[in-house]
Amino acid sequence: MTSDSPLAIELVDIWKRFPGVVANAGATLRVKKGTIHAVLGENGAGKSTLMNILSGVYRPDEGQVRINGEQHWFHSPSDALASGIGMVHQEFRLVPSFTVAENIVLGASEKIIRRSFIEKEVEQIAQQFGLAIDPTRPVWQLSMGERQRVEILKTLWRKAQILILDEPTAVLTPAEADELGKVLRKIAEDGRTVVFISHKLHEVTAFCDEATVLRGGKTVASSLKVEEVNESDLAGLMVGSSPMISERPPYQEPGEAMLTIEGLGTLDDRFLPAVKNLNLTIKSGEIVGIAGVSGNGQREMAQAIAGLRPITSGKVTISGKDLTNAPPSERFTAGLGYVPEDRLGVGLAPRLTVTENAILRCYKNLRKSIFLVSEQAVNYCKEIIERFGVRTGPIDEPIAGLSGGNLQRLLVGRELSGNPKVVLAAQPTRGLDVQGVKAIQDLLIDERTEGVAVLLISEDLDELLTLSDRLLVMHEGEIVKEFDPTTAHRHDIGAAMAGKRDES
Amino acid sequence: MKRLVLVRREQPLRGGQPLSFLIGLVVALLAGILLLVASGHNPIEIYERLFNSSVGSSNAWAKTLNRAVPLGLAGLAVAVAGSMGLWNIGAEGQILAGAMMAAWIAQIGEGWASPLLIPLMLIASILGGALLASGPGIARAQIGVNEIITTLMLNEVALRLLQWLIHGPWKDPESRGFPLAPLLADEARLPKLFGRAHWGVIIAFLVIAFFGFIVSRTAWGYELKVAGSSGATARYAGISLNKKIITVMVLSGGIAGLAGGIELSGTSDRIVEGVSGGYGFAGIIVAALALMRPSGVAAVALIFGAVQVGGLSIQTLGVSSSVSTILQALILFGAIGAGVFNRYSLKSVKREKKGGST
Known part of the structure; x- marks a missing residue:
């Protein structure tokens, strides 16, 4: 050459x-x-x-x-x-x-x-x-x-x-x-x-x-x-540089630990270790951001915490309750709201109606013996639509017609509707238009203000720097460095994303 | 250059179903005129017979309803599995299994009274179909074996078993060499509702309504639909799939088996090789036209039954069976397929221009 x-x-x-x-x-x-x-x-x-x-x-x-x-x-x-x-x-x-x-x-x-x-x-x-x-x-x-x-x-x-x-x-x-x-x-x-x-x-x-x-x-x-x-x-x-609209929320003293992860390990789809001995505590009223080049275990970590991927070692607790081996539905009841990276196909079922998707997490509470009470389901759906400003067509029609931003509002709204203690949001604003990005970011900030512990995984460094109270960098399944987002330099974060450790 | 494409409507037309049915039917009948004239028939005469023989008299209705019973149940079997995204291609074999089980009970219970014998026969037919479908269900749930292949192959197993029975142990000594099982005793035959229409019509309607209700109104049916839409979403919602796959396959097979029991006891009156009448495969079409919704199966099966009865009848006027089959397909897809325009509209768009590299 x-x-x-x-x-x-x-x-x-x-x-x-x-x-x-x-x-x-x-x-x-x-x-x-x-x-x-x-x-x-x-x-x-x-x-x-x-x-x-x-x-x-x-x-x-x-x-x-x-x-x-x-x-x-x-x-x-x-x-x-x-x-x-x-x-x-x-x-x-x-x-x-x-x-x-x-x-x-x-x-x-x-x-x-x-x-x-x-x-x-x-x-x-x-x-x-x-x-x-x-x-x-x-x-x-x-x-x-x-x-x-x-x-x-x-x-x-x-x-x-x-x-x-x-x-x-x-x-x-x-x-x-x-x-x-x-x-x-x-x-x-x-x-x-x-x-x-x-x-x-x-x-x-x-x-x-x-x-x-x-x-x-x-x-x-x-x-x-x-x-x-x-x-x-x-x-x-x-990474970085998307139009930022949401403003950095004022500082608030975090409360007690809500989500505790000790020595978490999990495997990727090829059964190779994706997350190794990961420790993480998120307190009430703080947003912890996870930065990293994609494919460094962020996705697997989120799925393991949400109960969609078997945990091979370690422990996950939410406000004192051990949920390491609990199924996803039990985690939701215990106060975990999860916004998965794949909206359609994991978070939302594409062929089902708006109502059917809205009740996905709580349909068991809308039962009368073996029947689903459709009136309650419709009310529950309407509540989410109103509270989170989801714009939909008829709610008994499949969600396929909704725009990306409204799909995400429906999904995030549903996860917040259970009044969670912990919100785990994976790439919540990816692919959304400016309005959608702002809506979702503001929702996360509101949750933080109300004392919810938020774990935010994002590929958008500006988003992380604006929203996070603490910023952690993940590399090859481990957290390699922690930054204070108010003082961190972009170049240092980049170095950590490439695997430079704290000590060096 | 322009071309036509289907564009999804922002909102589906409300109440468009009857209208699209009528328009589709008219379009199909107009197209059928070309077919009939081209094959040298008088379309008016043929259409008159088609109508009269299928829905023109109470006798015609009886025939149509009797045909709609196995079509509807087989369609329901496919649709119940289909709501969860499973394909039961084995309804044909499950119908045979159901018919054989019912015939077996009829032999054992010779001389028993109808109110005892017939329910036992029908329960046995359900078990027969369910048994045949349980294997594919378990294999799919436990080790991920594709149920399309296994259910399809078991059709052959059921057919061979039936052939062995009617050539061997169950062969009617008075059949003069034909492979037929003996006629059922009178006590083992479903009572008539009116004319030749039997009570199977009521049973099938109730079963379809029941499952339509279960799938659309219960939490269990909801879980089924979530799983059918996306397995990953189901896991996310905490719905366990394995048990449900087995349950759904067993139910699906049981429904098809019931179709076999009713067909034996209501219409064919003896086990012959054609006792399943191709209804198991037709059921796939019924379910597909009903968009895999159990609640839509009854209407589709009724139209399908009427078209089949009429299509057979016009053959006595000299219409060849292939022309009759084309006509049946035209009417069926015209009348039901036009429903697509409730959700989609036609739009003409410019074709992209073609050209070589510059």
Whole structure:
């Protein structure tokens, strides 16, 4: 790689709008040939949309796509592939009952081809790039890491010169991720170009040559040389800066401990430790913010506290009551309100009506013997709608028609309607418009004023700095540092998010 | 270039159901005229017969109702499982299991009085269907085996068992070699309501109403709907899924089994290979057209029954069975499918222009 290598990819001033959302607002990406280029950004920053535009899945509303200096207007992924662009998606697109070789050929050839010929070809490419795999094995027998190799081989066999990998390490163990890094280096040395989407900073600094950072659909830092930046700078670029409307609430003396977490441990979806020996106490009348690059155990911690993920070690108590092994409903009764990260599909049931969603937490109290008293349910729903200003259509219609902001108001309202002692809010304002953000933030502030203990997990550093009384930074499943939000420096928080400990 | 797309209405039309039914029916009948003229028939004559034979007289109503019974119960079986997001594709086999169990009780209880024998037969039929569906339910709940596959495969098991019975131990000695079980004794036959319509009509209606009520009005039904909408939301609300999956599959199988018992005792009067009459598979269509809502199943089954009866009758006028089937499908989907416009409206949008790379 030399600094004057020609540009393989140029995405200039890309705009892409979806109903109600601007996914890309003038994003730009320039990648040099023969390099590994990281595209960084939090969830919702517009990475996936930009990559889908590059690989021909979406067409941009405005902007230009140039490949090797030539302007293109892709209509489909096969158009993009014909120009040498191959994408490895997060969810693999493989037929489990077919062999590796069969999956690689699938859809690529109209001619009849000899199986042994393909198998030999695949083996050759595999050896060249160090992708150890047996082309005759059926895919269902392979591990996630091996399946990913098949996806990479698929693009290489189709002669892709540009490979896009969408969060490739999300499904890998750390050792597999290191292995992937070596393979990508070999691919780059072969003169091909790799675009690597991630939000794991240490992988970016370990594997990649250059990095582009997206935030809110815009490019905030373009083609940074990875050797010249450190993880803290990257973390600082990724987070922050949304329009802030809510004001910092005045100081108030916190009361007694409401939520106590001692030595909490839990596993992620791959059964690897996600949270390790976490200790945390939240007092009445304070908001404790959790900052961190996503994927560092925040999600798993929230689910473990809420009872949706088994706790492998430690103890969770709410105002003195041990709830470590209690089901979610018992935690709600004990005073825990939980606003999950996934609104639709976890917090709200998409096909059910507004009323049915409103009573999700308390329907057992609206029973008369085995019957649900619909009058009570409707009243309960109307109370939430009025108190929290939810704008809905008819309340006996499915919630699918509600806007994102109103869905969240309904969800947050429902969780606050049980007069909780502790509120656990995970990304409560993500993806909301300005009005929605303010409404939800004000609700959290009101709860704090009334003496509720609030645990706020957010990717928005400005939100955390404004709302929190204490700010904790999480890294690899542990709390690495505590800040006073009134005096903390953004750069120090960024350093902690990249894993710098208190002691150093 | 323009193209038409369906756009969700902000608010569904209130009370649009009867109107959309009528409009859909008219559109389907108009389309049917083309079909009939093209195949060389007089549409007026055919439609007259279609109407008269299905709803034109009390005799016609009896036939329609008798057909609506197994259709409605099979549809209910699919819809009850469907409210929780489960697919019971095995209603056909469960109907057979129910019919076999009922026939077995009829053999054991030879000479017993009707008020004793018939309830026992129907209870046995429920147990038979429930038993056949319990396996898939347990396998799904405990180890996550896809219930679509298991229920579908058990259809074959039930069918083979029935074939063995009517070729072997249950074969009627007076059937002159045909694989038939003996006719049921008179005491084992459901009494008639009017004409040829039997009491199964009342039983089916009550069962459908009962489950419609349970699903829409009780806390248990509410939990079912939450689980059907999203398993993650159900866990979040503290609803345990495993027990519910088994219960729902057993209930679903029991309802289908009851359809088999009623069909045997009310209509077919003996076990033959076609005793299930394809109602188990038709039940999937009934449930889908009722949007998986148990409360909607009765109306759909009635329309379905009328269309089937009429469709059979017009074949005596020389309409081929394939044309009749197309006509039945047209009417069914026209009349019921038009309901989609209560929720969606048609809108024409510009097609994106196509072009090569520049």
